[in-house]
Amino acid sequence: MRWLGPACLVGWFSLAFLGACALQDGAPNDPLDAIVEGAMAVNFGEDSHGMTEIHRLVPVVFERLVERHGFRVFAFEAPWGLTDALADFMSSQRVELDAREQFFLHGAFVSEDVTRMLVWIRDFNRAHPQDPIVLAGYHPEQPVTDLHALARFLRDAAPDHAATLLAGIDVCRAGNDGFGTDLDFAEEVFALQRRGRVSYTAAERKACLEGLGRIEGALASSIPESTDLALARLHVLSVQTYVGLIRRIADSYLESPQAPVEMRIRWQGEAYSGTDEARFRIYEALQRIRFPGKKVFFWMHDWHAAKHASELGLIEDAADGGRFREGIPQGTVSFGERLAAASGGSLTTLVTIATLVPCGTTCTEPPSSLEPSFQRVFGARPTWIDLRVPHPDLPVTKPGSVFANGHGFGFGNVVLGRQYDAVLYLPTSEQLH
The missing domain is CATH 3.40.1660 (EreA/ChaN-like  fold)
Structure with missing residues (x-):
């Protein structure tokens, strides 16, 4: 042993x-x-x-x-916008994370020890500019970042159709000017939950997903392949997963508070399986784009x-x-x-x-x-x-x-x-x- x-x-x-x-x-x-x-x-x-x-x-x-x-990638179970969200910190002399940076570490990974590790990575990268460590996430819970990035991409890559395509996802709300960051939108969602209100009505969710589908079709048919296009597809997938799965399941608990345990378990399985599928698709694409062949x-x-x-x-x-x-x-x-x-x-x-x-x-x-x-x-x-x-x-x-322990959550049949x-x-x- x-x-x-x-x-x-x-x-x-x-x-x-x-x-x-x-x-x-x-x-x-x-x-x-x-x-x-x-x-x-x-x-x-x-x-x-x-x-x-x-x-x-x-x-x-x-x-x-x-x-x-020789490991050169640290991947947190956190939103995949983390790479860009931490870019300012990683290029600065700061030793504390701001609220937005903490959000992108998903709260669960925020501590003095992790911050010191980020400073160590920053120092390593400055000493090894040709062989840097990459920070990554893969979680699709960043709708404001996703929708803002999609808007920028469409206005640049498809200017003749951008306004029409973006109008179709107004109902997704997270991309509206009222939400500057994902933290703003998360606080809005939590406030709704505290009042017993859903994030999206069934009609809003349906319209949002249909608008995203039209954007997905446009990305597949009329825009030349590029790294930016590949990232735009990930932003679509991310919002589809957030609105169509993560928030839908959370809203189901609000709409049916007396649902039997068997139904809640089915919801949980659907949420975990579907979200982890999207996470893996995002991770695979980011690996190809940002850190191929890295440990x-x-x-x-x-x-x-x-x-x-x-x-x-x-x-x-x-x-x-x-x-x-x-x-x-x-x-x-x-x-x-x-x-x-x-x-x-x-x-x-x-x-x-x-x-x-x-x-x-x-x-x-x-x-x-x-x-x-x-x-x-x-x-x-x-x-x-x-x-x-x-x-x-x-x-x-x-x-x-x-x-x-901390989650009060368990799983059985573990070998x-x-x-x-x-x-x-x-x-x-x-x-x-």
Whole structure:
């Protein structure tokens, strides 16, 4: 079994210390190099977003991947406009992010540790202008950015038709002059939700999607191929996903607050599967356009990172009369599954890492939860475990469930050794937000 050596366990409470100890040159039983050796992509999952320990550790891990393994892309589970949104910060001397920049880190990835990592990346890029690190996102939740970019593109590339095409998406609202940033529109949507009002009526949604369809047709038929055209297509896809899927599902909860749990689970599966499909299409296109052939580090939730997420399922809680906790409907396909399929399933191409954290006093795990087994073996020792070697003392080859502490969200039928190549066990966690 590969895990941290005894010399690295003193002072485990500080994950900054764990990071430095686990990854120092020549540390005994240093696991990270063996886990990521030869990988073109490392898909790092976390139990819940906003965990203090993970925010301390990820910069240490990424710096190691950059300096020892040639990684040059950091991809956050965040809106794909992040690259441009952080451009000013990355060209400045600032050491704090403004509100818009924090929005594009999706809130979940905002911390002092991440900001320091961005400054480190900025310094690296200035020292290596011919071999810079690229920041990326892939989430389609940025309608203001998308619609403003589409308007600029159409006015330049199709001036004779732009006014008519853009009039057809006025009903999408996020592109109107009243919303200068995505944060403005998000605040409007949240205000509507607090009043129990939907983001879009069914008629508005239908008209918005029809207008986007007309733009999609124009992009396919009358404009020469170019990088800008490829990005314009992504902006269309992004708004289609946001209005037609993400907001539609959110509005369904408002319109049907008493919907049975089975229906809510179907909505959740549709939202996850459809959104992750759009995320992957956006990521693939951005990879071709902005960083072909580069090694990529992804940071996302455990479930999104799973290699065979369609095998996962709901957690049945016997203590709750046999009802299902809300989770992932079986057959739901995640970003990680699409990434694994694109890699051909080769471990030397893609490495997936999950984070397991026992609930402790913060939540109640179902009886099938796998986290307590790791706690019995490792106790208070944070530990990296390479799942590609045998572990007779850990439940890594039989199904169980994994629970996300901060989100109160879990998924079952998890065979850890099939879903992930490695696990980071953390004995406890704190939430940043």
